[in-house]
Amino acid sequence: MDGSERRPGGTAAAVRSGERAREGRSLGARGAAVTAFALIVLTACSTDSSQEFDGPYGARFTEALSRATSDFEREVLADGNVTRAEYEEAVHRFTGCMEDSGNHVTLIDQGGYYVYEYRQGAGAEEAFERCAEGTTRLIESLYHSLVANPENQDWDEVTLACLKREELAPQGMTLEEYRDAIGVKGISFGGVEGEQSAAGSMTLPFSTDDPRFVACQMNPALGTGSR
């Protein structure tokens, strides 16, 4: 680590240390106190941001932990995993906050994770954003990925594999053919905010209302659960 190379102990540091010793005990004591305080602050500040994780979502956990805004998020993310109980607790905190602000949220299970149903109305959107902060915002994304794509593979690839497993997509369908057929378009923000590419249209060789298609979109690792 770079930090160890910068610690006092080299020639220049020794010279500075000797000079400081000649400046008297009170200044030395003050310097020691300042140094100790700085070390404590540096240690405390570096604990969370320097934590790194292994596994398919290691980088995502590191990134999420660095963006955590609540002790609850930090505690959940600290071990590089999100359990079902932790996810449920995050959702419980979120819906509780929404209820407190007068907005009822219905949870709908969608292949092992929740989507949120709520009535549009004054303040609902603002409350949703405020309540998600520090509760579900970072935790649900990781939980969703862990249950729907546990190996962190290409999402289109695992979805196509699911569709083939469900015997809906032709076994010979390539990833490129699948991507062409789902009619994806781009929405750009920033420099050309909101500019949209030409809308594509789905040309899949099966109905997008087929429960197997819906199931594979919801959770490609699970599909309908029957295969």
Place this chain on the structure above:
Amino acid sequence: MLRRMLSSVIGAALVAIGLCGVAAPASADINCTIMVSKTSTSTTASMGTCQMAQARIDRYAGGVATTYKGPLDVKSYVYNASGTNAGNYARGWLYSVYSAWYIV
């Protein structure tokens, strides 16, 4: 017939009001692109060059406009077939900042 038309107009107005409520969100300009697709009952959003994306579908039933939000993640999918489709939307997320919602 007239009642149905009136109901649709009121519904559209409610949806428009709801959309106005989210069109000026706590968001800022983010410089990235998401990839989206839709059906009459679902919205899909992938992160593209953003860090994450979120899919949303609004449904209208019995005089009430209801929002359904998928997870904020590298890929987000939300499905709902109740009532009638009142709009497919998606937004991007980059460095803790959301884009506004955009029509898919």
